[in-house]
Amino acid sequence: MQAHQRMLDxxxxxxxxxxxxxxxxxGLTKRYGDFLANDAIDIDIWPTExxxxxxxNGAGKSTLVKAxxxxxxxxxxxxxxxxxxxxxxxxxxxxxxxxxxxFQHFSLFDNLTVAENVALGLDGKESFKDMSARLExxxxxxxxxxxxxxxxxxxxxxxxxxxxIVRALMQDPQFLILDEPTAVLTPQEADxxxxxxxxxxxxxxxxxxxxxxxxxxxxxxxxxxxxxGGKKVETCNPRLETAASLARMMVGGEIxxxxxxxxxxxxxxxxxxxxxxxxxGEAHGVRLEHISFELKGGEILGIAGVAGNGQDxxxxxxxxxxxxxxxxxxxxxxxxxxxxxxxxxxxxGAAFVPEERLGHGTAPRMKLSENALLTGHAASGxxxxxFIDTAATLKTVDRATETFDVRKAKRDPEAASLSGGxxxxxxxxxxxxxxxxxxVVSQPTWGVDAGAAAVIRQALxxxxxxxxxxxxxxxxxxxxxxxxxxxxxxxxxxLSAPLATSEATREKxxxxxxxxxLEPKEAAHAVGA
Amino acid sequence: MQLVLxxxxxxxxxxxxxxxxxxxxxxxxxxxxxFAILGKNPLLALHAYxxxxxxxxxxxxxxxxxxxxxxxxxxxxxLCYLANAWNIGAEGQFLxxxxxxxxxxxxTQGTDAGVWVLPAMLVLAAAAGALYALIPAICKxxxxxxxILTSLMLVYVADLFLDYLVRGPWRDPHGFNFPTTAEFxxxxxxxxxxxxxxxxxxxxxxxLVVAAVAILLGRTxxxxxxxxxxxxxxxxRFGGFNSNQLxxxxxxxxxxxxxxxxxxxxxxxxxxxxPGISPGYGFTAIIVAFLGRLNPLGILIAGLFLALTxxxxxxxxxxxxxxxxxxxVFQGILLFYVLACDSLIxxxxxxxxxxxxxxxxxx
Numbered sequence: 001m002q003a004h005q006r007m008l009d010x011x012x013x014x015x016x017x018x019x020x021x022x023x024x025x026x027g028l029t030k031r032y033g034d035f036l037a038n039d040a041i042d043i044d045i046w047p048t049e050x051x052x053x054x055x056x057n058g059a060g061k062s063t064l065v066k067a068x069x070x071x072x073x074x075x076x077x078x079x080x081x082x083x084x085x086x087x088x089x090x091x092x093x094x095x096x097x098x099x100x101x102x103f104q105h106f107s108l109f110d111n112l113t114v115a116e117n118v119a120l121g122l123d124g125k126e127s128f129k130d131m132s133a134r135l136e137x138x139x140x141x142x143x144x145x146x147x148x149x150x151x152x153x154x155x156x157x158x159x160x161x162x163x164x165i166v167r168a169l170m171q172d173p174q175f176l177i178l179d180e181p182t183a184v185l186t187p188q189e190a191d192x193x194x195x196x197x198x199x200x201x202x203x204x205x206x207x208x209x210x211x212x213x214x215x216x217x218x219x220x221x222x223x224x225x226x227x228x229g230g231k232k233v234e235t236c237n238p239r240l241e242t243a244a245s246l247a248r249m250m251v252g253g254e255i256x257x258x259x260x261x262x263x264x265x266x267x268x269x270x271x272x273x274x275x276x277x278x279x280x281g282e283a284h285g286v287r288l289e290h291i292s293f294e295l296k297g298g299e300i301l302g303i304a305g306v307a308g309n310g311q312d313x314x315x316x317x318x319x320x321x322x323x324x325x326x327x328x329x330x331x332x333x334x335x336x337x338x339x340x341x342x343x344x345x346x347x348x349g350a351a352f353v354p355e356e357r358l359g360h361g362t363a364p365r366m367k368l369s370e371n372a373l374l375t376g377h378a379a380s381g382x383x384x385x386x387f388i389d390t391a392a393t394l395k396t397v398d399r400a401t402e403t404f405d406v407r408k409a410k411r412d413p414e415a416a417s418l419s420g421g422x423x424x425x426x427x428x429x430x431x432x433x434x435x436x437x438x439x440v441v442s443q444p445t446w447g448v449d450a451g452a453a454a455v456i457r458q459a460l461x462x463x464x465x466x467x468x469x470x471x472x473x474x475x476x477x478x479x480x481x482x483x484x485x486x487x488x489x490x491x492x493x494x495l496s497a498p499l500a501t502s503e504a505t506r507e508k509x510x511x512x513x514x515x516x517x518l519e520p521k522e523a524a525h526a527v528g529a
Numbered sequence: 530m531q532l533v534l535x536x537x538x539x540x541x542x543x544x545x546x547x548x549x550x551x552x553x554x555x556x557x558x559x560x561x562x563x564f565a566i567l568g569k570n571p572l573l574a575l576h577a578y579x580x581x582x583x584x585x586x587x588x589x590x591x592x593x594x595x596x597x598x599x600x601x602x603x604x605x606x607x608l609c610y611l612a613n614a615w616n617i618g619a620e621g622q623f624l625x626x627x628x629x630x631x632x633x634x635x636x637t638q639g640t641d642a643g644v645w646v647l648p649a650m651l652v653l654a655a656a657a658g659a660l661y662a663l664i665p666a667i668c669k670x671x672x673x674x675x676x677i678l679t680s681l682m683l684v685y686v687a688d689l690f691l692d693y694l695v696r697g698p699w700r701d702p703h704g705f706n707f708p709t710t711a712e713f714x715x716x717x718x719x720x721x722x723x724x725x726x727x728x729x730x731x732x733x734x735x736x737l738v739v740a741a742v743a744i745l746l747g748r749t750x751x752x753x754x755x756x757x758x759x760x761x762x763x764x765x766r767f768g769g770f771n772s773n774q775l776x777x778x779x780x781x782x783x784x785x786x787x788x789x790x791x792x793x794x795x796x797x798x799x800x801x802x803x804p805g806i807s808p809g810y811g812f813t814a815i816i817v818a819f820l821g822r823l824n825p826l827g828i829l830i831a832g833l834f835l836a837l838t839x840x841x842x843x844x845x846x847x848x849x850x851x852x853x854x855x856x857x858v859f860q861g862i863l864l865f866y867v868l869a870c871d872s873l874i875x876x877x878x879x880x881x882x883x884x885x886x887x888x889x890x891x892x
Contacts (some may be wrong), residue, residue, distance in 0.1 A: 068658055321766055342767065354767060359763055360763045363761035374764060374767070374768040377768070387750070
């Protein structure tokens, strides 16, 4: 059968005419059961191009790049590499052809050194010594400093990403795929990464850049392909678009703007943390160091920071999943609570939303009504004399469904069957319907579609307006800027003094996220380093 | 073309119900092959195993008698397994319960002790079984010792302790040196339900246990706690449930039920303490628990079915000289198939036709 000779993509400029793209997919389709993760996707990647792949969670970005990288086999359609149709048997074949990939979730062994990790990921037959030398050379050439002898657990997230990038570059790829590389970086680290990417592009390589940060894409990318619901919506030049027009293409409609009520009053302190220090519960965990803050009713405090700087440990300490020996370190509604269990803290009026929806916030294979009971059993009239009031648990499900527009196939499905956004709306709804005095929420809109994210942010604002104290941990600085009144930054288990959101510029937050302080001298030093 | 296992969006309740039936059918097919290899007529063997025992009243009663300890033990085990606590030592807890209860029977032998003897035996047996089960549970919680190993090893301790007692201090002086205690007095014996029959009060107790645990699991917060700790440990901790407390509790309850089953067996059908009072009830109950989907009603049905294989195995041995060990083979194969079929609850088989012709043709 002859491959169809496609018309050149109308958006490609004159430079490309007559040549064939480095990589082209024609009608690429991936079917999981009845679900079309990719529906006949055509995409052209040219050399010397940074190509953005945009889309919401579940739009099919990951499926597409997995197919291009040989991790999954497409159900239909074809992939052409330098004009020739290819079938990739697996990632090692993709690598040997010159396709590299840096994943969002790193595959590194914590207890091995940088060089050992790189060696494990390479298919080559060179000696460990030669490989180490080449590693140092590549990291120097591209300005990605790495000490090959350090063990991975000692490194920051940004440094770990560097290992992954260097490992990919050591194969000298002509085409590099990066999956949400800036999600774990400070703004300054992201800027450094962009310099590296520009340089790779100048060397004639092609880059496929997966992101949902639109400003970043406008700044960095030459071309953008937008996916929605498994289909390609558009290929365009992002520099000619506005962030709003790109967002419209991603979402397929207008996104509701989040509105803060005017004149929110702060009241009494409802959550106070006094000099909280806590040893980590597991190996390579982060020690919490002298954390103090005060959160009043009517106020939203944002905690920013690169992942893995103690946010999880702080959540566990605040929720009572880990107890503090000194009761006075955590005060909820005026009562010392450091020694109280999570159930007792809930009875004091606290509510918690953890980062992981499945397996932490909910039991995945249990029904929503049972998951309502999970956090509601102590204080919401769902249990009488040890017996469960099933009607009351179902009522909570119905109220959360109605108030927060939770979409589901039936009245009371299993938690795991809901999409990420709908499950998160249910979890946030479940807690807000208990009218908490204090809400501690971690990554409220992580991996959630834009519509659901807006609903959740609005709910947090409304809760604060109603007088509750809300603590939001997030890696999304835009989100914190949108809803928080003050923002503090976590670094290596320390929490900075909160800044008023109006004063918390990206630069200031970025410095704090990188471990610098805001004193002028120190800051200058940090930038120089 | 290839066959792949594909994850289902939601667990299939239909398969959850029919999975044990598929397992039974597959087991029977395997057994037919096995009988044929042994040189026995498979149809006659199946008849002896599954049909003959259902045709007379004595065998029917005997099935209920055998099902009684199986169901009681399996109900307790199901609580452990739901909570992700792996009690493999129910056999030992059964024996310890039998020994502890028998102690009262032996000490009151020939005295004019009143009707309090049997209730006291039941209570003591349950307490002893619970305490014996707490040894692995506490080792697990305090020291992180694998409860699978410790509970299993304690089976042999209990077995040998019982052996010592009936060969030594508790041996019936008029028993011609057989390793057995004297027959228990009537006040130390579980009453029969039918005069001259085999069915005894223990079966009623087993039914009450089934009903109580069905309510516990389905209606109470404690039952929810047990299920959620097993299904999603981290979510359970987030819900405020303490998994260590639950390991202690479920081990204690399952030990108590196994101990109770032990004394009922000794003070009922057997009538005295001797070695070999259990044909492996504590282990077979593991199969019953899983075949019954860790669900009380399912366990009741599965217990009756496994009891049928015990009786059928005896009949097949008498009628066709099929070795009694074939029953154990049958039970083992059954557990294997049950666990295998359970993967269909969360996964489904799918035929995949990879579409590569396009790419190949074009190249």
